[in-house]
Amino acid sequence: MPTTLTLKNVPDDVYARLKTSAELNRRSINSEAIVCLETVLAPGCSAAGERLRRARTLRGQLGTAFDVDALDALKREDRA
Numbered sequence: 001m002p003t004t005l006t007l008k009n010v011p012d013d014v015y016a017r018l019k020t021s022a023e024l025n026r027r028s029i030n031s032e033a034i035v036c037l038e039t040v041l042a043p044g045c046s047a048a049g050e051r052l053r054r055a056r057t058l059r060g061q062l063g064t065a066f067d068v069d070a071l072d073a074l075k076r077e078d079r080a
Contacts, residue, residue, distance in 0.1 A: 007033075018033060018036070
């Protein structure tokens with residue numbers, strides 16, 4: 001059986017973002033809050049350190065070194 005949860009002292013800006021997100025997703029504010037909680041607390045959700053470790057592992061598997069200066073030059077070139 002679902003449990004009722006009451007939130008107090010929710011900052012106005014947080015409530016406004018939740019309300020906007022609910023409207024965009026065509027959900028009630030309650031349903032949007034549940035989706036947000038499920039997303040953050042999902043069992044597959046990993047800590048920042050774990051995500052960083054995984055990103056470094058994946059980068060190491062690329063086998064190609066990236067020239068940071070060359071990438072920066074390409075970014076600037078595209079913006080000109």
